[in-house]
Amino acid sequence: MTSSKPTTEPHTPARSPMRARFREQVREDVKAAALRQLAQGGAAAISVNAIAKQLGVSGPALYRYFANRDELLAELVIDAYHDLAAELATATDRELGLSPGERLRAFATAWRGFAQSEPHRYQLLFTPPLPGYDAHSEPLVTASQTVMTAALAVLEDERQILSAWTRLHGFVTLELGGNFASMGIDADVLFAGEVAAIVDAAPTSDQ
Amino acid sequence: MTSSKPTTEPHTPARSPMRARFREQVREDVKAAALRQLAQGGAAAISVNAIAKQLGVSGPALYRYFANRDELLAELVIDAYHDLAAELATATDRELGLSPGERLRAFATAWRGFAQSEPHRYQLLFTPPLPGYDAHSEPLVTASQTVMTAALAVLEDERQILSAWTRLHGFVTLELGGNFASMGIDADVLFAGEVAAIVDAAPTSDQ
Protein backbone atom coordinates (compact mmCIF):
# COMPACT_ATOMS: atom_id res chain seq x y z
CA MET A 1 0.00 0.00 0.00
CA THR A 2 1.95 2.97 1.30
CA SER A 3 2.63 5.22 -1.66
CA SER A 4 1.27 3.31 -4.67
CA LYS A 5 2.66 5.89 -7.07
CA PRO A 6 3.74 4.37 -10.37
CA THR A 7 7.39 5.05 -9.63
CA THR A 8 7.77 7.74 -12.25
CA GLU A 9 6.11 11.12 -12.04
CA PRO A 10 6.59 13.30 -15.11
CA HIS A 11 6.77 16.75 -13.60
CA THR A 12 8.12 16.88 -10.16
CA PRO A 13 6.85 20.21 -8.90
CA ALA A 14 9.78 20.75 -6.55
CA ARG A 15 9.18 20.93 -2.83
CA SER A 16 12.21 22.73 -1.55
CA PRO A 17 13.26 26.10 -3.00
CA MET A 18 16.83 24.91 -3.39
CA ARG A 19 15.66 21.99 -5.44
CA ALA A 20 13.50 24.27 -7.48
CA ARG A 21 16.42 26.52 -8.28
CA PHE A 22 18.53 23.54 -9.24
CA ARG A 23 15.85 22.20 -11.50
CA GLU A 24 15.46 25.54 -13.18
CA GLN A 25 19.20 25.74 -13.72
CA VAL A 26 19.29 22.35 -15.39
CA ARG A 27 16.32 23.19 -17.56
CA GLU A 28 18.09 26.29 -18.77
CA ASP A 29 21.20 24.29 -19.58
CA VAL A 30 19.15 21.83 -21.55
CA LYS A 31 17.45 24.59 -23.49
CA ALA A 32 20.77 26.25 -24.21
CA ALA A 33 22.13 23.03 -25.66
CA ALA A 34 18.94 22.58 -27.64
CA LEU A 35 19.32 26.06 -29.07
CA ARG A 36 22.81 25.23 -30.19
CA GLN A 37 21.52 22.20 -32.06
CA LEU A 38 18.67 24.22 -33.47
CA ALA A 39 21.05 26.84 -34.79
CA GLN A 40 23.03 24.20 -36.61
CA GLY A 41 20.61 21.66 -37.97
CA GLY A 42 17.15 23.08 -37.50
CA ALA A 43 14.39 21.78 -35.30
CA ALA A 44 14.72 18.25 -36.60
CA ALA A 45 18.29 18.16 -35.35
CA ILE A 46 17.29 18.66 -31.74
CA SER A 47 17.83 15.37 -30.00
CA VAL A 48 17.23 14.66 -26.34
CA ASN A 49 19.88 12.01 -26.46
CA ALA A 50 22.50 14.28 -27.95
CA ILE A 51 21.73 17.04 -25.48
CA ALA A 52 22.16 14.65 -22.59
CA LYS A 53 25.47 13.49 -23.97
CA GLN A 54 26.57 17.07 -24.33
CA LEU A 55 25.69 17.78 -20.72
CA GLY A 56 27.69 14.76 -19.64
CA VAL A 57 24.62 12.96 -18.48
CA SER A 58 23.10 9.84 -19.79
CA GLY A 59 20.03 9.80 -21.99
CA PRO A 60 16.88 9.34 -20.01
CA ALA A 61 18.05 11.61 -17.22
CA LEU A 62 16.58 14.58 -19.01
CA TYR A 63 13.12 13.12 -18.81
CA ARG A 64 13.19 14.18 -15.19
CA TYR A 65 13.14 17.75 -16.43
CA PHE A 66 11.03 17.60 -19.54
CA ALA A 67 8.09 15.32 -20.03
CA ASN A 68 9.15 14.68 -23.60
CA ARG A 69 10.82 16.22 -26.59
CA ASP A 70 7.74 18.16 -27.60
CA GLU A 71 7.57 19.94 -24.29
CA LEU A 72 11.14 21.02 -24.72
CA LEU A 73 10.41 22.38 -28.18
CA ALA A 74 7.33 24.16 -26.91
CA GLU A 75 9.43 25.95 -24.32
CA LEU A 76 11.88 27.00 -26.98
CA VAL A 77 8.97 28.48 -28.91
CA ILE A 78 7.75 30.38 -25.88
CA ASP A 79 11.20 31.75 -25.16
CA ALA A 80 11.57 32.82 -28.77
CA TYR A 81 8.27 34.68 -28.60
CA HIS A 82 9.37 36.54 -25.52
CA ASP A 83 12.76 37.41 -26.97
CA LEU A 84 11.26 38.64 -30.19
CA ALA A 85 8.74 40.73 -28.30
CA ALA A 86 11.52 42.20 -26.18
CA GLU A 87 13.62 43.18 -29.16
CA LEU A 88 10.64 44.76 -30.83
CA ALA A 89 9.81 46.67 -27.69
CA THR A 90 13.28 48.09 -27.21
CA ALA A 91 13.59 49.01 -30.87
CA THR A 92 10.37 50.97 -30.79
CA ASP A 93 10.68 52.33 -27.30
CA ARG A 94 8.79 55.58 -26.87
CA GLU A 95 11.77 56.98 -24.97
CA LEU A 96 13.69 57.12 -28.21
CA GLY A 97 11.52 59.99 -29.40
CA LEU A 98 10.87 58.54 -32.83
CA SER A 99 8.10 59.72 -35.10
CA PRO A 100 5.29 57.22 -35.75
CA GLY A 101 6.70 56.48 -39.17
CA GLU A 102 10.17 55.95 -37.79
CA ARG A 103 8.88 53.67 -35.09
CA LEU A 104 7.12 51.57 -37.67
CA ARG A 105 10.33 51.39 -39.66
CA ALA A 106 12.26 50.44 -36.54
CA PHE A 107 9.71 47.74 -35.85
CA ALA A 108 10.13 46.32 -39.33
CA THR A 109 13.92 46.26 -39.23
CA ALA A 110 13.90 44.75 -35.77
CA TRP A 111 11.57 42.06 -36.98
CA ARG A 112 13.74 41.23 -39.93
CA GLY A 113 16.83 41.49 -37.78
CA PHE A 114 15.58 38.83 -35.42
CA ALA A 115 14.73 36.55 -38.30
CA GLN A 116 18.13 37.06 -39.89
CA SER A 117 20.21 36.66 -36.78
CA GLU A 118 18.31 33.58 -35.60
CA PRO A 119 16.61 32.09 -38.60
CA HIS A 120 15.91 28.70 -37.09
CA ARG A 121 14.36 30.24 -34.05
CA TYR A 122 12.19 32.44 -36.20
CA GLN A 123 11.13 29.45 -38.20
CA LEU A 124 10.34 27.63 -35.01
CA LEU A 125 7.88 30.36 -34.17
CA PHE A 126 5.82 30.27 -37.28
CA THR A 127 6.25 26.79 -38.56
CA PRO A 128 4.73 23.94 -36.61
CA PRO A 129 7.68 21.53 -36.55
CA LEU A 130 5.92 18.73 -34.78
CA PRO A 131 3.30 16.31 -36.05
CA GLY A 132 0.98 16.59 -33.09
CA TYR A 133 1.84 20.19 -32.39
CA ASP A 134 -0.96 22.27 -30.93
CA ALA A 135 -0.54 25.93 -31.73
CA HIS A 136 -3.51 26.82 -29.58
CA SER A 137 -2.26 25.44 -26.32
CA GLU A 138 -2.66 27.97 -23.59
CA PRO A 139 0.97 28.93 -22.91
CA LEU A 140 1.81 29.15 -26.59
CA VAL A 141 -1.00 31.55 -27.30
CA THR A 142 -0.26 33.84 -24.38
CA ALA A 143 3.39 33.95 -25.39
CA SER A 144 2.47 34.90 -28.92
CA GLN A 145 0.33 37.67 -27.58
CA THR A 146 3.34 39.39 -26.11
CA VAL A 147 4.46 39.94 -29.67
CA MET A 148 1.08 41.31 -30.60
CA THR A 149 1.13 43.82 -27.78
CA ALA A 150 4.52 45.00 -29.02
CA ALA A 151 2.94 45.51 -32.40
CA LEU A 152 -0.03 47.29 -30.89
CA ALA A 153 2.33 49.84 -29.44
CA VAL A 154 3.31 50.89 -32.94
CA LEU A 155 0.07 50.63 -34.86
CA GLU A 156 -3.17 50.90 -33.03
CA ASP A 157 -5.50 49.87 -35.83
CA GLU A 158 -5.85 46.13 -35.91
CA ARG A 159 -6.30 45.95 -39.63
CA GLN A 160 -3.10 47.87 -40.14
CA ILE A 161 -1.20 45.65 -37.79
CA LEU A 162 -2.34 42.55 -39.54
CA SER A 163 -1.53 43.92 -42.95
CA ALA A 164 1.93 44.99 -41.86
CA TRP A 165 2.39 41.67 -40.16
CA THR A 166 1.57 39.61 -43.22
CA ARG A 167 3.88 41.69 -45.36
CA LEU A 168 6.77 41.50 -42.94
CA HIS A 169 6.34 37.85 -42.25
CA GLY A 170 5.95 37.03 -45.90
CA PHE A 171 9.07 38.89 -46.84
CA VAL A 172 11.13 37.39 -44.07
CA THR A 173 10.12 33.80 -44.66
CA LEU A 174 10.77 34.07 -48.36
CA GLU A 175 14.13 35.59 -47.63
CA LEU A 176 15.00 32.86 -45.14
CA GLY A 177 13.96 30.23 -47.65
CA GLY A 178 16.53 31.59 -50.01
CA ASN A 179 13.86 32.42 -52.56
CA PHE A 180 15.19 35.88 -53.27
CA ALA A 181 18.79 34.79 -53.37
CA SER A 182 18.03 32.02 -55.84
CA MET A 183 16.47 34.63 -58.12
CA GLY A 184 19.41 36.97 -57.95
CA ILE A 185 17.45 39.64 -56.12
CA ASP A 186 18.94 42.11 -53.68
CA ALA A 187 16.83 41.51 -50.61
CA ASP A 188 17.94 44.72 -48.95
CA VAL A 189 16.56 47.05 -51.57
CA LEU A 190 13.42 44.96 -51.84
CA PHE A 191 12.98 45.21 -48.11
CA ALA A 192 13.47 48.94 -48.14
CA GLY A 193 10.77 49.29 -50.76
CA GLU A 194 8.38 47.06 -48.83
CA VAL A 195 8.90 48.99 -45.63
CA ALA A 196 8.30 52.25 -47.41
CA ALA A 197 5.06 50.88 -48.80
CA ILE A 198 3.99 49.66 -45.40
CA VAL A 199 4.68 53.01 -43.82
CA ASP A 200 2.82 54.79 -46.60
CA ALA A 201 -0.17 52.56 -46.07
CA ALA A 202 -0.36 53.52 -42.41
CA PRO A 203 -2.23 56.81 -42.03
CA THR A 204 -1.10 57.52 -38.50
CA SER A 205 2.44 57.85 -39.64
CA ASP A 206 3.02 61.33 -41.03
CA GLN A 207 6.30 60.20 -42.53
CA MET B 1 38.05 -7.83 -62.12
CA THR B 2 34.89 -8.24 -64.16
CA SER B 3 32.28 -5.83 -62.86
CA SER B 4 33.64 -4.61 -59.52
CA LYS B 5 30.38 -2.87 -58.72
CA PRO B 6 29.72 -2.73 -55.00
CA THR B 7 26.62 -4.85 -55.34
CA THR B 8 24.22 -2.00 -54.75
CA GLU B 9 23.69 0.80 -57.21
CA PRO B 10 21.43 3.58 -55.94
CA HIS B 11 19.71 4.61 -59.12
CA THR B 12 19.25 1.88 -61.59
CA PRO B 13 18.73 3.79 -64.79
CA ALA B 14 16.51 1.14 -66.34
CA ARG B 15 17.58 -0.56 -69.56
CA SER B 16 14.35 -1.91 -70.93
CA PRO B 17 11.36 0.37 -71.56
CA MET B 18 9.07 -2.10 -69.84
CA ARG B 19 11.19 -1.97 -66.73
CA ALA B 20 11.31 1.79 -66.92
CA ARG B 21 7.54 2.04 -67.02
CA PHE B 22 7.22 -0.33 -64.10
CA ARG B 23 9.74 1.63 -62.08
CA GLU B 24 7.93 4.85 -62.77
CA GLN B 25 4.68 3.26 -61.69
CA VAL B 26 6.13 2.13 -58.39
CA ARG B 27 7.68 5.52 -57.78
CA GLU B 28 4.30 7.11 -58.26
CA ASP B 29 2.72 4.67 -55.85
CA VAL B 30 5.35 5.47 -53.27
CA LYS B 31 4.82 9.18 -53.70
CA ALA B 32 1.07 8.77 -53.42
CA ALA B 33 1.46 6.94 -50.13
CA ALA B 34 3.90 9.59 -48.95
CA LEU B 35 1.38 12.29 -49.79
CA ARG B 36 -1.22 10.51 -47.72
CA GLN B 37 1.11 10.50 -44.74
CA LEU B 38 2.03 14.10 -45.38
CA ALA B 39 -1.61 15.12 -45.39
CA GLN B 40 -2.10 13.53 -42.02
CA GLY B 41 0.98 14.13 -39.96
CA GLY B 42 3.08 16.61 -41.87
CA ALA B 43 6.48 16.09 -43.40
CA ALA B 44 7.89 14.56 -40.25
CA ALA B 45 5.32 11.78 -40.46
CA ILE B 46 6.57 10.53 -43.80
CA SER B 47 8.30 7.26 -43.15
CA VAL B 48 9.91 5.03 -45.73
CA ASN B 49 9.20 2.04 -43.56
CA ALA B 50 5.54 2.84 -43.17
CA ILE B 51 5.13 3.47 -46.88
CA ALA B 52 6.67 0.13 -47.67
CA LYS B 53 4.37 -1.60 -45.24
CA GLN B 54 1.41 0.16 -46.81
CA LEU B 55 2.45 -1.03 -50.24
CA GLY B 56 2.69 -4.58 -48.93
CA VAL B 57 6.41 -4.66 -49.42
CA SER B 58 9.09 -4.94 -46.87
CA GLY B 59 11.18 -1.99 -45.79
CA PRO B 60 14.39 -1.72 -47.72
CA ALA B 61 12.72 -2.61 -50.99
CA LEU B 62 11.93 1.04 -51.60
CA TYR B 63 15.58 1.94 -51.62
CA ARG B 64 15.64 0.45 -55.08
CA TYR B 65 13.47 3.35 -56.15
CA PHE B 66 14.67 6.24 -54.04
CA ALA B 67 18.21 6.78 -52.92
CA ASN B 68 16.96 7.88 -49.53
CA ARG B 69 14.17 9.64 -47.72
CA ASP B 70 15.40 13.09 -48.67
CA GLU B 71 15.23 12.31 -52.36
CA LEU B 72 11.64 11.24 -51.92
CA LEU B 73 10.80 14.47 -50.13
CA ALA B 74 12.56 16.50 -52.79
CA GLU B 75 10.38 14.90 -55.43
CA LEU B 76 7.28 15.74 -53.46
CA VAL B 77 8.42 19.34 -53.39
CA ILE B 78 8.98 19.39 -57.12
CA ASP B 79 5.57 17.89 -57.79
CA ALA B 80 3.95 20.42 -55.51
CA TYR B 81 5.63 23.25 -57.36
CA HIS B 82 4.32 21.96 -60.64
CA ASP B 83 0.81 21.47 -59.34
CA LEU B 84 0.71 24.90 -57.81
CA ALA B 85 1.97 26.44 -61.03
CA ALA B 86 -0.65 24.54 -63.00
CA GLU B 87 -3.48 25.70 -60.80
CA LEU B 88 -2.29 29.28 -60.99
CA ALA B 89 -2.03 29.05 -64.74
CA THR B 90 -5.53 27.70 -65.26
CA ALA B 91 -7.03 30.21 -62.86
CA THR B 92 -5.47 33.11 -64.72
CA ASP B 93 -5.80 31.74 -68.21
CA ARG B 94 -5.96 34.46 -70.82
CA GLU B 95 -8.77 32.55 -72.51
CA LEU B 96 -11.06 33.47 -69.66
CA GLY B 97 -11.12 37.05 -70.84
CA LEU B 98 -10.49 38.55 -67.43
CA SER B 99 -9.34 42.09 -66.89
CA PRO B 100 -5.83 42.52 -65.48
CA GLY B 101 -7.25 43.31 -62.06
CA GLU B 102 -9.48 40.27 -62.15
CA ARG B 103 -6.63 38.04 -63.20
CA LEU B 104 -4.58 39.27 -60.28
CA ARG B 105 -7.49 38.55 -57.99
CA ALA B 106 -7.88 35.10 -59.50
CA PHE B 107 -4.19 34.50 -58.98
CA ALA B 108 -4.46 35.44 -55.33
CA THR B 109 -7.47 33.27 -54.62
CA ALA B 110 -5.92 30.35 -56.47
CA TRP B 111 -2.78 30.74 -54.41
CA ARG B 112 -4.68 30.77 -51.17
CA GLY B 113 -6.91 27.96 -52.38
CA PHE B 114 -3.94 25.70 -52.95
CA ALA B 115 -2.59 26.45 -49.52
CA GLN B 116 -5.94 25.82 -47.90
CA SER B 117 -6.77 22.61 -49.70
CA GLU B 118 -3.32 21.12 -49.22
CA PRO B 119 -1.71 22.92 -46.32
CA HIS B 120 1.04 20.42 -45.69
CA ARG B 121 2.06 20.43 -49.30
CA TYR B 122 2.16 24.18 -49.31
CA GLN B 123 4.26 24.15 -46.20
CA LEU B 124 6.55 21.64 -47.81
CA LEU B 125 7.21 24.15 -50.55
CA PHE B 126 8.27 27.06 -48.47
CA THR B 127 9.60 25.49 -45.35
CA PRO B 128 12.83 23.53 -45.56
CA PRO B 129 11.84 20.45 -43.58
CA LEU B 130 15.16 18.68 -43.69
CA PRO B 131 18.34 19.47 -41.82
CA GLY B 132 20.66 19.15 -44.78
CA TYR B 133 18.13 20.40 -47.26
CA ASP B 134 19.53 22.35 -50.19
CA ALA B 135 16.99 24.74 -51.59
CA HIS B 136 19.31 25.65 -54.41
CA SER B 137 19.70 22.23 -55.95
CA GLU B 138 19.14 22.39 -59.65
CA PRO B 139 15.81 20.56 -59.98
CA LEU B 140 14.28 22.37 -57.04
CA VAL B 141 15.10 25.77 -58.46
CA THR B 142 13.82 25.02 -61.94
CA ALA B 143 10.62 23.66 -60.48
CA SER B 144 10.11 26.78 -58.42
CA GLN B 145 10.58 28.85 -61.54
CA THR B 146 7.49 27.34 -63.07
CA VAL B 147 5.57 29.12 -60.35
CA MET B 148 7.37 32.35 -61.10
CA THR B 149 6.50 32.19 -64.76
CA ALA B 150 2.88 31.74 -63.81
CA ALA B 151 3.17 34.89 -61.76
CA LEU B 152 4.91 36.70 -64.57
CA ALA B 153 1.88 36.09 -66.75
CA VAL B 154 -0.19 38.21 -64.39
CA LEU B 155 2.19 40.98 -63.39
CA GLU B 156 5.04 41.87 -65.65
CA ASP B 157 6.91 44.16 -63.31
CA GLU B 158 9.26 42.17 -61.12
CA ARG B 159 8.94 44.46 -58.16
CA GLN B 160 5.21 44.15 -58.26
CA ILE B 161 5.36 40.40 -58.45
CA LEU B 162 7.65 40.18 -55.48
CA SER B 163 5.55 42.53 -53.43
CA ALA B 164 2.39 40.63 -54.21
CA TRP B 165 4.18 37.40 -53.52
CA THR B 166 5.38 38.40 -50.09
CA ARG B 167 1.93 39.62 -49.14
CA LEU B 168 0.18 36.52 -50.35
CA HIS B 169 2.69 34.17 -48.86
CA GLY B 170 2.72 36.02 -45.58
CA PHE B 171 -1.02 35.96 -45.31
CA VAL B 172 -1.30 32.32 -46.20
CA THR B 173 1.38 31.07 -43.85
CA LEU B 174 -0.04 33.04 -40.95
CA GLU B 175 -3.45 31.66 -41.75
CA LEU B 176 -2.15 28.10 -41.93
CA GLY B 177 -0.36 28.56 -38.65
CA GLY B 178 -3.67 29.35 -37.08
CA ASN B 179 -2.50 32.79 -36.05
CA PHE B 180 -5.63 34.53 -37.26
CA ALA B 181 -7.93 31.96 -35.82
CA SER B 182 -6.29 32.16 -32.42
CA MET B 183 -6.92 35.90 -32.45
CA GLY B 184 -10.55 35.56 -33.37
CA ILE B 185 -10.09 37.19 -36.75
CA ASP B 186 -12.15 36.42 -39.82
CA ALA B 187 -9.49 35.42 -42.30
CA ASP B 188 -11.83 35.76 -45.26
CA VAL B 189 -12.53 39.45 -44.84
CA LEU B 190 -8.90 40.09 -44.03
CA PHE B 191 -7.92 38.32 -47.20
CA ALA B 192 -10.39 40.30 -49.25
CA GLY B 193 -8.90 43.49 -47.93
CA GLU B 194 -5.37 42.37 -48.65
CA VAL B 195 -6.21 41.38 -52.19
CA ALA B 196 -7.89 44.70 -52.80
CA ALA B 197 -4.78 46.47 -51.55
CA ILE B 198 -2.55 44.36 -53.74
CA VAL B 199 -4.66 45.06 -56.80
CA ASP B 200 -4.71 48.75 -56.02
CA ALA B 201 -0.95 48.78 -55.72
CA ALA B 202 -0.57 47.33 -59.20
CA PRO B 203 -0.78 50.13 -61.79
CA THR B 204 -1.35 47.86 -64.76
CA SER B 205 -4.64 46.77 -63.36
CA ASP B 206 -7.32 49.31 -64.25
CA GLN B 207 -9.70 47.50 -61.91
Next chain:
DNA sequence: GACTTGAGTTATAGTCTCTAACAAGAGAAT
Protein backbone atom coordinates in the same frame (compact mmCIF):
# COMPACT_ATOMS: atom_id res chain seq x y z
C1' DG C 1 20.07 -23.93 -70.91
C1' DA C 2 23.40 -20.69 -69.04
C1' DC C 3 23.86 -15.72 -67.81
C1' DT C 4 22.75 -11.16 -66.75
C1' DT C 5 19.50 -7.80 -64.52
C1' DG C 6 16.58 -6.35 -61.38
C1' DA C 7 13.61 -6.60 -57.49
C1' DG C 8 12.53 -8.56 -53.60
C1' DT C 9 13.88 -10.82 -49.15
C1' DT C 10 16.12 -11.14 -44.23
C1' DA C 11 19.78 -9.72 -41.09
C1' DT C 12 22.02 -6.12 -39.09
C1' DA C 13 24.13 -1.69 -37.59
C1' DG C 14 23.14 2.46 -35.59
C1' DT C 15 20.13 6.17 -34.27
C1' DC C 16 16.28 7.89 -31.87
C1' DT C 17 12.25 8.52 -28.03
C1' DC C 18 10.64 7.00 -24.05
C1' DT C 19 9.44 3.53 -20.01
C1' DA C 20 10.77 0.56 -16.21
C1' DA C 21 13.39 -0.84 -12.49
C1' DC C 22 16.86 0.02 -9.61
C1' DA C 23 20.76 2.56 -6.86
C1' DA C 24 22.30 6.10 -4.24
C1' DG C 25 22.65 10.86 -2.37
C1' DA C 26 20.65 14.97 0.26
C1' DG C 27 17.70 16.80 3.66
C1' DA C 28 14.29 16.50 7.04
C1' DA C 29 12.16 14.17 10.96
C1' DT C 30 12.70 11.63 14.73
Next chain:
DNA sequence: ATTCTCTTGTTAGAGACTATAACTCAAGTC
Protein backbone atom coordinates in the same frame (compact mmCIF):
# COMPACT_ATOMS: atom_id res chain seq x y z
C1' DA D 1 22.87 9.85 14.73
C1' DT D 2 19.64 7.08 12.37
C1' DT D 3 15.94 6.46 9.61
C1' DC D 4 12.83 7.84 5.91
C1' DT D 5 11.53 10.07 1.94
C1' DC D 6 12.13 12.59 -2.02
C1' DT D 7 14.90 13.45 -5.92
C1' DT D 8 18.04 12.43 -9.33
C1' DG D 9 20.79 9.69 -11.53
C1' DT D 10 21.93 4.98 -13.55
C1' DT D 11 21.31 0.74 -16.90
C1' DA D 12 18.20 -2.35 -19.63
C1' DG D 13 15.17 -2.56 -23.06
C1' DA D 14 10.99 -1.96 -26.12
C1' DG D 15 9.76 -0.15 -30.34
C1' DA D 16 10.41 2.73 -34.53
C1' DC D 17 13.23 4.58 -37.80
C1' DT D 18 17.01 5.09 -41.82
C1' DA D 19 20.09 2.72 -44.31
C1' DT D 20 23.47 -1.05 -45.85
C1' DA D 21 24.85 -5.82 -46.97
C1' DA D 22 24.21 -10.18 -48.55
C1' DC D 23 21.22 -13.39 -50.26
C1' DT D 24 17.42 -15.43 -53.32
C1' DC D 25 14.85 -15.87 -57.20
C1' DA D 26 12.09 -14.65 -61.27
C1' DA D 27 12.26 -12.61 -66.01
C1' DG D 28 14.39 -11.99 -70.19
C1' DT D 29 18.37 -12.48 -73.41
C1' DC D 30 21.73 -14.83 -76.18
